[in-house]
Structure formats: C-alpha cells, structure tokens
Amino acid sequence: MRPQATILAxxxxxxxxxxxxxxxASLAGTTPLVTxxxxxxCAELPTYVLRAEKLVVRPGKVLENVSVLVRGGEIVLISxxxxxxxxxxxxxxxxxxASFMDPWSALGVDSNVLNDKSLNEEARVSDALNLYSGDxxxxxxxxxxxxxxxxxxxxxxxxxxxxxxxxxxxxLDDPSTAVLLxxxxxxxxxxxxxxxxxxxxxxxxxxxxxLSGDEPVDVFDRVSAIDKLIxxxxxxxxxxxxxLEYAHKLDEWNxxxxxQTKKLEGDYKKAKKSRDKDVKEAEEKGKxxxxxxxxxxxxxxxxxxxxxxxxxxxxxxxxxxxxVEVHRSSEIRNLLERTKSFGRLRLVIxxxxxxxxxxxxxxxREIPVIVWPALRGNSAQDEFASDDxxxxxxxxxxxxxxxxxxxxxxxxxxxxxxxxxxMAIGHGLDPEVALRALTVDAARTFDMAGSIGTVELGKDAxxxxxxxxxxxPGTNIEHVFCGGRLxxxxxx
Amino acid sequence: xxxxxxxxxxxAVSAGLTATPQPGTPSGSEGVKAGVSPASKAVSDAAAxxxxxxxxxxxxxxxxxxxxVVLVQDGIIVKVGKDLEIPAGAGIVDxxxxxxxxxxxxxxxxxxxxxxxxxxxxxxxxxxxRFAFDPKHPExxxxxxxxxxxxxxxxxSSRLIGGQTAVVKTSGxxxxxxxxxxxxxxxxxxxxxxxxxxxxxxxLGELNAQFSDPKGAxxxxxxxxxxxLMDVNDRAETMRAIAFAKKYKLRGAMYGSYWAEDVVVxxxxxxxDVICTPFDVGDNxxxxxxxAALAAAGVRIGFGLDSPARHPASLRFGAAMCVRQxxxxxxxxxxxxxxxxxxxGAGNRIGKIARGSxxxxxLWSGDPVALSSSIKAVYIEGKQVFGGSK
Numbered sequence: 040m041r042p043q044a045t046i047l048a049x050x051x052x053x054x055x056x057x058x059x060x061x062x063x064a065s066l067a068g069t070t071p072l073v074t075x076x077x078x079x080x081c082a083e084l085p086t087y088v089l090r091a092e093k094l095v096v097r098p099g100k101v102l103e104n105v106s107v108l109v110r111g112g113e114i115v116l117i118s119x120x121x122x123x124x125x126x127x128x129x130x131x132x133x134x135x136x137a138s139f140m141d142p143w144s145a146l147g148v149d150s151n152v153l154n155d156k157s158l159n160e161e162a163r164v165s166d167a168l169n170l171y172s173g174d175x176x177x178x179x180x181x182x183x184x185x186x187x188x189x190x191x192x193x194x195x196x197x198x199x200x201x202x203x204x205x206x207x208x209x210x211l212d213d214p215s216t217a218v219l220l221x222x223x224x225x226x227x228x229x230x231x232x233x234x235x236x237x238x239x240x241x242x243x244x245x246x247x248x249x250l251s252g253d254e255p256v257d258v259f260d261r262v263s264a265i266d267k268l269i270x271x272x273x274x275x276x277x278x279x280x281x282x283l284e285y286a287h288k289l290d291e292w293n294x295x296x297x298x299q300t301k302k303l304e305g306d307y308k309k310a311k312k313s314r315d316k317d318v319k320e321a322e323e324k325g326k327x328x329x330x331x332x333x334x335x336x337x338x339x340x341x342x343x344x345x346x347x348x349x350x351x352x353x354x355x356x357x358x359x360x361x362x363v364e365v366h367r368s369s370e371i372r373n374l375l376e377r378t379k380s381f382g383r384l385r386l387v388i389x390x391x392x393x394x395x396x397x398x399x400x401x402x403x404r405e406i407p408v409i410v411w412p413a414l415r416g417n418s419a420q421d422e423f424a425s426d427d428x429x430x431x432x433x434x435x436x437x438x439x440x441x442x443x444x445x446x447x448x449x450x451x452x453x454x455x456x457x458x459x460x461x462m463a464i465g466h467g468l469d470p471e472v473a474l475r476a477l478t479v480d481a482a483r484t485f486d487m488a489g490s491i492g493t494v495e496l497g498k499d500a501x502x503x504x505x506x507x508x509x510x511x512p513g514t515n516i517e518h519v520f521c522g523g524r525l526x527x528x529x530x531x
Numbered sequence: 532x533x534x535x536x537x538x539x540x541x542x543a544v545s546a547g548l549t550a551t552p553q554p555g556t557p558s559g560s561e562g563v564k565a566g567v568s569p570a571s572k573a574v575s576d577a578a579a580x581x582x583x584x585x586x587x588x589x590x591x592x593x594x595x596x597x598x599x600v601v602l603v604q605d606g607i608i609v610k611v612g613k614d615l616e617i618p619a620g621a622g623i624v625d626x627x628x629x630x631x632x633x634x635x636x637x638x639x640x641x642x643x644x645x646x647x648x649x650x651x652x653x654x655x656x657x658x659x660x661r662f663a664f665d666p667k668h669p670e671x672x673x674x675x676x677x678x679x680x681x682x683x684x685x686x687x688s689s690r691l692i693g694g695q696t697a698v699v700k701t702s703g704x705x706x707x708x709x710x711x712x713x714x715x716x717x718x719x720x721x722x723x724x725x726x727x728x729x730x731x732x733x734x735l736g737e738l739n740a741q742f743s744d745p746k747g748a749x750x751x752x753x754x755x756x757x758x759x760l761m762d763v764n765d766r767a768e769t770m771r772a773i774a775f776a777k778k779y780k781l782r783g784a785m786y787g788s789y790w791a792e793d794v795v796v797x798x799x800x801x802x803x804d805v806i807c808t809p810f811d812v813g814d815n816x817x818x819x820x821x822x823a824a825l826a827a828a829g830v831r832i833g834f835g836l837d838s839p840a841r842h843p844a845s846l847r848f849g850a851a852m853c854v855r856q857x858x859x860x861x862x863x864x865x866x867x868x869x870x871x872x873x874x875x876g877a878g879n880r881i882g883k884i885a886r887g888s889x890x891x892x893x894l895w896s897g898d899p900v901a902l903s904s905s906i907k908a909v910y911i912e913g914k915q916v917f918g919g920s921k
Contacts, residue, residue: 179816414811414842417670428844451813458851459812461902462844470903512901513860 050236084523086110086127089504095136097493098474107135109500112523117496128525132504132517136474137494138505140455140481143362143389143409143444144188146176146207146453153448156233158193160271162200163347165214165221167192174209177231179454180205182529184509186501186521187219189485191226191447194364195233197264198271199226201350202362204485206501207453208521224387225354227268228364229374230261232420261370267364269377272384274350282352286347288339295336307503355369357383360484362409366422368393375400387484389444390427402438410434411446412459412466431476432467441468442484443476461510474509499523580604580621581913583892585630586678589899591869591883593861601630603890606912609882626894628907631864632882633680633891634899635871636846637806638786638835639683639761641701642668653727656713656748658694660684666704670839675701675844675917676687678899678906680891681872681881682836686714688762688786691721691739695748698761698877702916711875712760712783713752714911717772719764731768732758735775741827742779758783758876760806773801784874786835791821795828804831807866808827809841810849819856820848826862833871851902863900894918 087109094102094117107480108116108124123129145153152158152167155302179279180188185204193199204220211217235254242248256264314331321328354361361384365371371394378384388394391408396402401408415423435441445452445459460473482492490499500523507514519527554620581603590598590611600617602610617623640647646663647654664684674682681700686693692715698708721734728734741749746854751757757780761772772785784804791798791805807822826832836846850863872882880889897904908918 414845414848416837416841416845417839428842445812449813451815455812455852458848458855458902461851461877462848464903465905467905510903512898512903 048341050370051287084112085525086124087326087500087520087525088121088123088127088129089135089502090129090131091131091135091504093508094494095134095474095509096495097137098471102511107494107502109369109502109520110525112500114494114496114498114500114502116496123436130504130518132506133375134505134508135494135502136503136505136509136513137478137498138186138521139184139477140204140487140491141180141185141188141445141453141456142442142481142485143411143447144190144453145445145447146180146190146450147173147205148190148192148450150450154234155193156196158196158198158200158434159347160198160200160225160350162192162198163203163221164192164200165203165218166206168203168205168214168218170212170214173450176450176454177209178527180456181209181519181526182516183457184503184516184519185453185456186519186526187491188485189223189444189481191224191362193226194228194231194447197228197267199228199362199364201359202226202485204487206522208524208526210524210526211522215218219487219490220485222336222350222359223351223487224360226362226364226389228389229264229268230365230367230370230422232256232422235529253378261367262373265370265373265377266287268293268374269362271351272355272378272381274352275348276381278342278345278348279352279356285339285342289341292339299335318501341478342461344360344394350498355381355384357385359486360387362387362389364389366390366392366426368396371397373446375406376403387442390422390446391434392423392430394439395430395437398434398437398439401434405440407440407442407480408434409442409444410463411444412463413446427521428462431463431473432469435468435472440480440484441472441476442481443473454484457510464510470510477510546564550675567672580609580618581624581890582615582617582621582895583624583626583630585626585628585894587629588884589631589864589868590885591632591865591872591884592885593865594819597628597874599630601884601890601892603892603913605637606890606914608884608886608888608890610886624894624908626907629895629897629899629904630884631893631895631899632868632884632888633893633909633911634678634846634867635698635833635882636674636679636682636836636838636843637784637833637871637874638685638808639674639682639838640684640840641670641674641836641838641843642666642699644668647684647693647728648689649693650689653691653716654737655686655690655694655748656692656741658686658754659697659710660686660694661699661706661709664697664699664704666699671701674836674838674843675909676906676910677846678893678895678909679836679846680839680893680911681707681845681877682911683711683875685760685786687710688714688716688718688720689723690714691728691737692749695757696875698875699883700715700881700911702911703914705912707880708877710748710757710874711877712758713748714760714762715772716762717775718768718787720762731771735771738775752781753779755780755782761785761803763787766787766794769794770797773797776801776803781790784833787801788816788821788825788832789815790815792824795821795824795830798825799828799830804833804870805847806835806874807853808835809837809845810852811841812848813847814852816852816856819852819858822853823857826858826866831870831874832862832866833874834866847900847902850900854900860898860900864898 089107093106106121108121147168149167189204191199193201201222202224204223205217232253232255238249240248240250318328353359353473386406388408394408431441464470464473479492482488500520502520504518519531586852588596600615639840643663685696695710696712698711745753751788763769763772763785764787782805786806788807854863868882874876892910894907895904
C-alpha cells in the first residue's frame with residue numbers, strides 16, 4: 040500500500056540496528072558508536088545532547104531538567120543525566136518540544152498542480168514536488184519551527200489526488216529522503232468557488248456579458264458534488280470487494296487444480312494402462328486413436344488494475360484518511376449524513392468555515408477539522424462568508440478534534456502557521472489544544488505519530504529548543520532540528 | 532444598530548469587568564445642577580469616576596506601568612499612576628491583565644460604504660472623507676471587536692489628490708479630527724492606462740501645477756497647517772515623493788513600506804512618518820524587515836489597515852510579523868497607539884493613556900502585540916462597548 044513509507048521505515052530500522060545498546064558502558068566506552076558499514080545518511084548526522092529545563096514530551100506532559108540524546112537523526116535516550124559522548128554537541132535550553140507540522144500546505148508543490156482541476160484519484164502530489172526551488176521559503180518555515188507538512192494538490196478541482204507528508208529541510212533535494220509519506224491521504228473538495236477563466240455569459244436581459252475569474256458553484260452542482268463523492272467511495276469499496284472476491288476465487292481455483300493434479304498423478308499408472316489398452320484396441324480395429332480431452336475449470340478473471348479505484352478503496356477501508364475541503368453547513372451536514380454508511384472511513388474536514396453547526400456529530404464521530412485561520416476581508420469568496428477567527432476555539436470547546444493549517448493555496452503561508460495558531464489562541468483556542476494541533480494531533484491524523492509529533496524514545500529528532508513555552512507571548516525559537524539535522528541556530 | 536446598542540447595554544451590566552458603582556451613591560449629575568451642598572457635590576463627582584486597575588498599563592508612548600491605575604471621569608482620563616488614591620464611590624474595573632489605549636488603524640475605509648473613491652476626477656483636494664462616514668456601519672463593529680477604537684478614513688490611493696482624511700471612532704459616531712491629512716497619490720495606483728494621469732511625469736506635472744498655485748486645502752498643505760499623506764510603493768516612488776515634499780516644504784506621512792529598508796536614511800532625513808501597508812499571511816518578509824529598520828533609525832511608524840478589504844485582525848498581525856523580524860515590541864505597541872495618533876495630529880486626544888486623553892481603553896489578557904492575547908473588553912470614552920465576563 041505504501042511503498043515509500045516501507046522503504047523509509049526499513050532505512051531507519053537499518054540505522055537503529057547499527058547502534059549499540061544504549062547504556063552507560065557503551066556511552067563511556069571506546070567502542071566506535073558508528074560502525075563502518077553504517078548507512079551513509081545516518082553516519083553524517085552528528086550527535087547532540089539537549090539539556091532542557093522543561094521537556095514537553097507531548098502537550099500536557101512536561102518533564103523537568105532532563106536531557107535528550109539525539110543520534111543518527113533519532114531520539115535514542117531521554118534521561119535526567121546523560122554524559123556528553125565524545126564528539127557530541129551540547130545544547131542547553133529552557134524548553135524543548137516537538138517541532139510543528141502544517142497539515143494543510145502547498146510548500147514545494149508546483150503551482151500547476153495546485154490549480155489542476157482534472158486530477159484523478161491516483162495523482163500524487165509527491166510527483167509534483169520541486170525541491171530545488173523555494174529553498175528560502177523552506178528555510179523560513181524551519182525558522183518558524185515548522186519542519187514537516189502535508190501537501191495537497193488540486194484544490195480547484197473536486198479531486199486533489201493523494202497528499203504527501205514531507206520534511207521541509209532545504210538540504211533535502213531528493214524526494215526519496217524529503218517525502219515521508221507519498222499517500223498520506225486522498226483529497227477532495229465540495230462547493231469551492233472555481234476560477235472559470237474568461238467566458239461569455241448571457242445576462243437576465245438576454246445580452247451577452249464577458250466575465251472572467253472566480254465563479255461560485257451553482258447550489259445544485261454542490262449537491263451533486265457530494266453524490267459524486269459518495270459514488271466514488273462506493274466504486275472504491277466495490278473495487279476492493281472485487282479484488283477480495285478474485286483473491287478468494289483464485290485461491291479456490293488453485294486448490295481445485297492442485298487437487299486435480301494430485302488425483303491425476305495418483306491415478307497415473309492406471310490411466311496409462313487404460314490409455315495403452317485403448318491405443319492398442321484402436322490399432323487392432325484400424326481406427327484412429329482419440330485422446331481423451333482434459334477438462335479444467337476456468338481460471339477466475341482478474342479485475343482490471345485501476346490505481347484510482349485502489350486509492351478510493353484504501354479510503355473506503357480507512358487505510359488512508361479522506362480529506363474533504365468543505366465550508367458551508369448544508370454541505371458538511373450532507374457529507375456527514377452520506378458518509379455514515381462507510382464504517383471504516385477516516386474523514387477529515389478541511390476548512391469547515393461553518394462546521395460549528397455540525398459540531399455535535401463531528402465530536403461524536405471524532406472527525407477532525409483542519410481549521411484555516413486566515414485574515415479574510417470582505418472580498419472573500421462566497422464559501423468563506425461566515426468564516427471567523429474564533430472557529431478553532433469554539434469547535435475545540437465543543438469537543439471536535441481540530442488541527443490548524445495554512446490552506447494549501449500558496450507556498451509562502453506555511454511559514455506563518457505559528458502566527459495563525461497564536462491568533463487562534465487570541466480568539467479563544469486553548470493554548471494546549473493549539474500546540475497539540477501543531478504536533479501530535481497532526482502527526483496522528485496522517486499516520487506519522489510513529490516518527491514525529493512527540494519527544495519520545497525512537498522518534499525522529501524533529502525538535503525545537505525555545506526560551507519559553509511554545510506559542511506563548513515573547514517566546515523565541517533558538518534551535519530547530521529537522522530529521523536530526525540542526526537546521527536553525529539563532530543562538531551561539 | 533439597535534441590536535448593537537442593546538448588546539452594549541447588556542454587556543455593560545453583565546458581571547466581570549464592568550464598573551461597579553458603590554452602593555448608595557447617587558448616579559448622574561442632576562443633583563449637582565440642583566444646587567446641593569458642597570459635600571454631596573463631591574460624592575456626585577466621585578460617582579462619575581471609574582478607576583481601571585491592571586497588572587500592566589501600556590501608556591502608548593513606548594513605556595508601561597506595572598500595577599497601574601487609570602482614573603477616568605466623564606470619558607476622559609484624569610489621572611494615571613501606580614498608587615493612586617481612588618475617590619470614594621468611584622466605579623472600579625479590576626483587570627488581571629494588560630491595559631492599553633485603543634488601537635488606531637491608519638488608512639481604512641470602514642464605514643464609508645465605498646464612498647472614498649470618486650472615479651470621475653483625479654484632483655479634488657477639497658473632498659472630505661468625513662462626509663462618507665456612516666457611524667452605524669457594521670464594519671466599524673468588527674474593527675471595534677479587534678481592539679480598534681479609532682480609524683483614519685482615507686480617500687482612495689488611486690486619486691492624484693484624493694482629498695482630506697478624517698479620524699473617526701469606531702463607536703459613537705465621534706469625528707476626532709475632520710481634516711487630518713491631504714491625500715496624494717504618488718504611486719502607480721494613481722496612474723491609469725486610459726485616463727489622466729497615465730505616467731509619473733504627467734502626475735508630477737499636475738501636482739506641481741496644483742502646488743505652485745495653491746488653492747483651498749492645497750494652500751493649507753503648502754502653508755504647513757495640513758499634513759500630507761503620500762501614497763508610495765516602490766523605492767523610486769518613495770524618493771520622488773520625498774523630493775516633491777521637499778520642494779513645497781510639505782510635512783506628513785508616507786503610506787507604503789515594502790522597499791523602505793533600502794532608503795531608510797533618505798526617509799529619516801525627510802522627516803516624514805511612515806504608515807505601513809497591511810500585512811497578510813505569507814507576505815515577503817522584506818516588508819516587515821523594512822519596518823523594523825525604519826523604527827530602529829528613529830522614523831515614526833504606524834500601521835495601515837485598508838479594511839474592510841482586509842480583516843481587522845491584520846493590524847495586530849502586521850505588528851506581530853514586524854516584531855518577528857526585529858521590531859522592538861515597545862515600538863510596535865507605540866506604532867499601534869500613541870505614534871499612530873501623533874501621525875494624524877490627534878495625539879492630544881487618542882492613542883495614549885495620559886491625563887487629558889479620551890478614555891479609549893482596551894483590556895487584554897496579555898501583551899497587545901502578542902497574537903495569542905485576547906481582547907477582554909473595549910471602552911470608548913469610558914463607556915464599555917465590547918466584552919464582558921467570559
């Protein structure tokens with residue numbers, strides 16, 4: 040299902056297995072900690088010991104006066120006292136916490152893909168990355184503490200294809216290292232204003248008018264958009280069903296063939312004798328000998344391979360989340376109602392400007408909403424009409440799981456995610472919920488919790504060293520670790 | 532609007548941050564007029580007092596006061612200090628957080644209903660923005676809820692001489708300063724492809740014609756009694772504007788800051804203030820860096836908003852972006868309040884927590900330039916217009 044993820048998991052496993060058991064002896068001993076045949080990428084990363092007055096393991100769980108040992112890009116030890124290994128760098132800080140993830144970003148995505156209205160379900164945003172341009176934007180994102188992002192293409196179309204989780208390190212130019220997950224989710228949208236380009240429209244008085252630019256989607260089209268979304272999910276479920284049935288039938292068939300073969304082999308001598316006899320008889324009678332026809336049951340037909348339907352199947356089965364950008368209350372309600380029958384579906388709402396009216400159901404079904412707290416003036420598009428900066432706060436207060444994202448429209452917004460989070464706090468969001476949204480909850484929603492989002496043993500070293508609690512007034516970021524690399528250092 | 536008034540009245544009586552007069556004191560000033568004894572007059576006056584106590588009081592001039600008290604009488608600040616004697620019978624607002632003057636959004640269109648852009652002419656020095664002001668417009672309420680108690684209504688930057696700006700309050704329909712600045716369009720926004728002026732040369736030619744034979748508001752600008760507001764964008768426009776202002780000995784402010792970091796010295800020498808154009812998410816950091824550089828060089832700065840096209844929260848967002856790029860938090864707070872008021876010549880009345888200023892006060896959970904701080908209550912001329920217990 041996820042080749043990229045598997046390869047990465049294996050690679051990081053390789054790094055770990057080369058490390059000696061971590062104990063005092065090995066740390067103090069002279070045995071080289073890095074063996075010669077160690078993977079090059081792992082060997083290049085230096086070792087760090089972070090000494091924190093406060094370690095935010097996860098929002099709400101804070102340890103005081105502990106050290107964190109970072110080696111080979113991973114957190115390998117958390118302990119009150121860690122002696123400094125030879126060659127390691129020591130960094131002291133008031134607060135250490137996990138770095139931020141933007142769960143709705145466009146940083147590094149080719150703009151044609153963002154605007155593509157005709158993406159299929161099998162389209163991958165990871166195929167549209169340009170990791171050579173916009174390095175300064177990635178650097179600025181790192182400086183703001185954002186080290187990973189979920190990217191999504193095609194917000195202008197009904198399908199945005201498969202989203203990806205990437206590391207925002209400008210040093211990573213190779214997708215095989217920058218992309219952590221190439222099928223983080225499937226993206227779709229309902230009811231968004233579309234740029235229809237230049238067009239001639241007949242006015243009420245019958246005259247033709249030349250219009251260009253954004254055009255709100257017709258209300259009936261919006262209803263049918265949900266119909267289409269549901270039928271796509273159904274086709275995915277059917278595809279998976281057909282695949283399973285095929286597998287089952289193939290299994291049966293193989294069994295049948297095996298049995299038949301066994302039977303034929305067992306009866307071989309008898310059958311040969313009987314055939315020889317028949318041949319002889321035919322010769323005697325001067326007739327032509329006819330071979331008995333061997334009959335075998337037909338092999339089941341394999342369903343046609345369809346990557347798009349396979350992606351939809353993964354969504355319908357809950358193997359990857361479905362992120363739907365939807366804003367109006369009627370559409371959110373409709374979507375929630377229609378998706379009820381997909382028991383394993385992991386729905387995530389993006390935007391959700393009017394999600395408050397469905398807060399109860401969202402909370403009950405634990406459907407996360409990625410809130411995009413943007414500064415919209417009075418010329419915002421129709422679907423954002425009742426957008427409000429207090430949305431994240433009121434949803435969270437109603438028990439709806441919330442994430443905070445930058446909307447996936449422009450590459451440059453991800454840098455300002457922490458400012459947006461602070462703005463959401465200023466408009467009523469609990470600071471701890473905000474921090475959770477930027478770290479562990481974002482990671483968990485997109486299946487990254489095994490490697491990022493918290494400061495725990497075995498996690499990747501995506502960390503911030505700060506002079507105060509994260510997102511709080513006056514707090515400055517001093518150091519940023521991205522995948523174990525010290526990417527930003529504002530303090531000598 | 533009726534609803535808003537009722538809401539404000541409701542909020543004013545709800546518990547929490549509201550003023551609580553001591554029981555037994557007469558309210559209103561009727562008794563004074565009736566000619567009662569001096570003793571009861573003192574009590575009556577005390578009833579008109581409200582004392583705002585806050586953990587930290589930002590004075591609007593870049594300094595602050597810990598555990599400060601702001602004494603307000605009849606909508607005006609009469610005393611500010613640390614251990615003030617609070618008159619008996621005064622209402623007390625005890626706030627466990629920060630207090631600042633109401634924010635001032637320079638360059639706004641709120642409540643003007645699109646009436647600030649007369650597209651038929653490009654030279655109208657005697658057009659006055661105050662006549663476009665609708666005090667009951669809902670946009671003003673949105674600004675108020677973002678802690679903005681005064682805005683400066685400006686004619687469109689697309690006019691060569693757009694007219695005169697006006698400083699107004701976001702509640703109560705108060706016009707603080709009817710003719711604050713003369714708006715001049717020196718950026719490409721004032722140029723058109725098919726209408727006069729179509730080039731910088733043409734624009735400057737017309738401006739020179741107007742200013743060498745000054746009439747009406749232009750003559751007041753030339754005489755120095757009316758500051759100018761010059762809309763500029765890039766470096767060349769900035770330098771052109773400075774040269775133009777020097778020629779006619781104009782004073783005032785420039786609106787636009789994006790490229791300013793390259794021409795800081797020239798701006799500083801010109802004596803002009805700089806009003807920053809609004810900031811948005813993802814904006815190039817050059818703009819914020821320029822603001823920090825200007826402030827460091829001692830140029831007085833303020834923040835423009837361009838609402839309602841921009842969200843009122845953009846004002847503080849811009850300040851926070853500039854702080855992230857090195858602007859001192861004190862300078863940012865000053866730019867949002869006291870300095871903004873001084874730029875439009877209304878510093879004696881708004882923007883400061885000082886004796887004699889209007890009691891336009893915002894109570895915050897924390898530092899106003901930290902975006903994570905929330906607004907707990909807003910007062911205009913001592914009257915609570917937003918907020919309450921939560």
